Amino acid sequence: MRDGDTVAMEGFTHLIPHAAGHEVIRQGRTDLTLVRMTPDIIYDQLIGMGCASRLVFSWGGNPGVGSLHRFRDAVENGWPGPLEYEEHSHAAMANAYDAGAAGLPFAVFRGYRGAELARVNPAIKSITCPYTGEELATVPAIAADVAVVHAQKANARGDVLFEGIVGVQKEAVLGAKRSVVTVEEVVDEFEGVGPNAVILPAWTVGAIAVVPGGAHPSYAHGYYMRDNAFYKMWDTVSRDRDSFTAWIKAHVIGGGPQDFAAHVAA
Amino acid sequence: MVDFTLAEMMSVTAARAVKNDDVCFVGIGMPSEACNLARLTHAPDLTLIYESGTLETRPTVLPLSIGDGELCETALTTVSVPEMFRYWLQGGRITVGFLGAAQLDRFGNINTTVVGDYADPKVRLPGGGGAPEIATSCGEIFIVMRQTKRGFVEEIDFVTSLGHGRGPGDRARLGVTTKGPTRLMTDLCIMEPDPECLEFVVTSIHPGVSRAEIAENTGWAVRFAPQVAETPEPTQVELDALRDLKARTAAAHRVLEKGEAAE
Numbered sequence: 001m002r003d004g005d006t007v008a009m010e011g012f013t014h015l016i017p018h019a020a021g022h023e024v025i026r027q028g029r030t031d032l033t034l035v036r037m038t039p040d041i042i043y044d045q046l047i048g049m050g051c052a053s054r055l056v057f058s059w060g061g062n063p064g065v066g067s068l069h070r071f072r073d074a075v076e077n078g079w080p081g082p083l084e085y086e087e088h089s090h091a092a093m094a095n096a097y098d099a100g101a102a103g104l105p106f107a108v109f110r111g112y113r114g115a116e117l118a119r120v121n122p123a124i125k126s127i128t129c130p131y132t133g134e135e136l137a138t139v140p141a142i143a144a145d146v147a148v149v150h151a152q153k154a155n156a157r158g159d160v161l162f163e164g165i166v167g168v169q170k171e172a173v174l175g176a177k178r179s180v181v182t183v184e185e186v187v188d189e190f191e192g193v194g195p196n197a198v199i200l201p202a203w204t205v206g207a208i209a210v211v212p213g214g215a216h217p218s219y220a221h222g223y224y225m226r227d228n229a230f231y232k233m234w235d236t237v238s239r240d241r242d243s244f245t246a247w248i249k250a251h252v253i254g255g256g257p258q259d260f261a262a263h264v265a266a
Numbered sequence: 267m268v269d270f271t272l273a274e275m276m277s278v279t280a281a282r283a284v285k286n287d288d289v290c291f292v293g294i295g296m297p298s299e300a301c302n303l304a305r306l307t308h309a310p311d312l313t314l315i316y317e318s319g320t321l322e323t324r325p326t327v328l329p330l331s332i333g334d335g336e337l338c339e340t341a342l343t344t345v346s347v348p349e350m351f352r353y354w355l356q357g358g359r360i361t362v363g364f365l366g367a368a369q370l371d372r373f374g375n376i377n378t379t380v381v382g383d384y385a386d387p388k389v390r391l392p393g394g395g396g397a398p399e400i401a402t403s404c405g406e407i408f409i410v411m412r413q414t415k416r417g418f419v420e421e422i423d424f425v426t427s428l429g430h431g432r433g434p435g436d437r438a439r440l441g442v443t444t445k446g447p448t449r450l451m452t453d454l455c456i457m458e459p460d461p462e463c464l465e466f467v468v469t470s471i472h473p474g475v476s477r478a479e480i481a482e483n484t485g486w487a488v489r490f491a492p493q494v495a496e497t498p499e500p501t502q503v504e505l506d507a508l509r510d511l512k513a514r515t516a517a518a519h520r521v522l523e524k525g526e527a528a529e
Contacts, residue, residue: 012318012332012333012347013318013331013332013333014318014333014335014338037347038395057393058393058394058395059392059393059394059395059396060392060393061391061392061393063294063330063331063332063333064294064295064329064330064331065330067392068392071390072389072390075387075390076387076388087393087394089394089395089396089397089398090317090347090351090394090396090399091351091355091356091396091398091399094347094348094350094352095348095351095352097348098352109351109352109399110356110399110402110403111356111398111399111402112398112399113402113428113440113441113442114375114401114402114425114427114428114431114437114440114442115394115398115401115425115426115427115428116379116384116425116426117394120384120385134441135441164335164338164344165318165319165320165333165335165337165338165344166319166346166347167318167333167346167347168346168347168348170346171346171348198346219335221335221338221339225335226331226334226335228330228331228519231330231331
């Protein structure tokens with residue numbers, strides 16, 4: 001990841017690459033365009049630390065809890081710096097990731113009808129179906145410079161296996177120029193996997209880093225549960241600029257990827 | 267007479283609105299509570315679909331987030347998010363979509379995006395998530411939300427998701443062929459669109475609630491249908507199922523949740 005990159009760190013509630021997010025903060029990356037359907041705590045932290053100049057998203061809340069306070073502070077008050085944003089619906093972003101993986105320049109879908117986002121977001125356009133004449137919405141494909149995702153496991157060859165709620169991770173990686181996958185563990189061979197498992201072959205993945213617990217406070221199906229109490233705690237910590245900064249200093253700047261295994265220890 | 271709260275009345279009312287053969291697109295919070303209550307009472311075969319990709323999910327406790335592991339573990343199958351929105355929602359497979367709102371107008375148009383101006387918002391809300399396309403792709407829409415003057419407003423600040431627009435013909439003009447909001451269920455009453463002008467009018471009042479109370483909690487000049495029913499109070503079976511579900515959920519999440527956030 002380089003300063004100024006367009007970055008997609010995906011995972012739909014499940015398998016959010018939080019440990020990788022902390023590493024981006026430690027490396028002091030700036031001017032990133034952050035792309036994610038649900039910014040979640042991972043982007044709340046990056047935004048609050050001034051890593052991003054732009055956000056592309058479709059639902060910016062703390063799931064089941066309420067607001068993302070660092071995101072709101074950036075949008076409402078420009079702290080710690082101004083944050084431009086491009087806002088979509090989930091359907092639009094899911095289609096845009098799909099188009100990115102397919103190597104298409106844009107996605108076409110039946111959407112945004114009567115929705116005011118189409119008025120305020122100039123990236124939302126429309127096209128007339130050449131077969132039926134129906135007007136359909138279009139959005140640009142998501143083709144990030146770097147995709148970062150978390151998965152359950154990699155095998156010794158470097159193939160990556162996702163299980164459970166698989167979100168848009170496959171599309172994000174296949175649509176990106178470069179990719180990093182953090183995994184819970186590396187095994188010699190995948191065992192007991194059905195023929196239709198979601199696997200990214202080694203030759204589609206840029207790099208793999210083993211970070212047990214690396215999705216915490218999100219979860220890894222089959223390994224550990226979502227830490228709902230953390231999501232609620234984040235509401236308090238992130239509400240205030242000072243308590244947020246203190247938390248990041250203690251747990252991110254003063255921490256490392258090795259800390260995550262302890263977060264998920266039963 | 268059974269003892270119940272208006273919040274329970276709202277959940278029970280919303281649960282009663284779904285049929286056993288419905289396929290519901292479910293959001294987190296009140297919609298999820300209502301749909302699972304329906305499944306545990308009169309609609310055991312109800313199909314629940316969450317936008318995280320879980321098809322035919324049968325959670326024993328309510329999820330805190332749209333992608334809790336519980337949803338996936340109890341689902342028939344789990345598909346990717348692009349497939350969910352393309353094949354299942356856009357493909358017209360969903361009969362009922364449940365939505366909530368921060369602001370709602372008399373035509374069932376929904377705002378979950380901003381309070382104030384979009385470019386310079388007073389309050390930045392989470393945004394639309396799946397709602398803009400749920401509102402137009404599902405066969406019909408049920409809206410569930412607490413009735414307050416702040417939420418039920420004359421003019422919403424931003425149209426996140428289309429209801430009936432400004433009245434008859436607006437959905438069709440935008441190329442939308444689905445019914446849109448057909449029922450609005452609150453903690454005070456049930457509203458349905460007036461067949462002529464599509465404005466929500468009160469068609470059933472919950473036990474113990476007055477017309478004045480409904481008017482006081484509505485930011486537009488609320489109208490009542492010529493025939494207004496009294497909503498049947500919750501049965502003991504409904505209340506037991508709801509309270510058991512909430513108790514199981516609280517124990518599982520350890521902390522009592524308010525479940526106010528959508529999507």
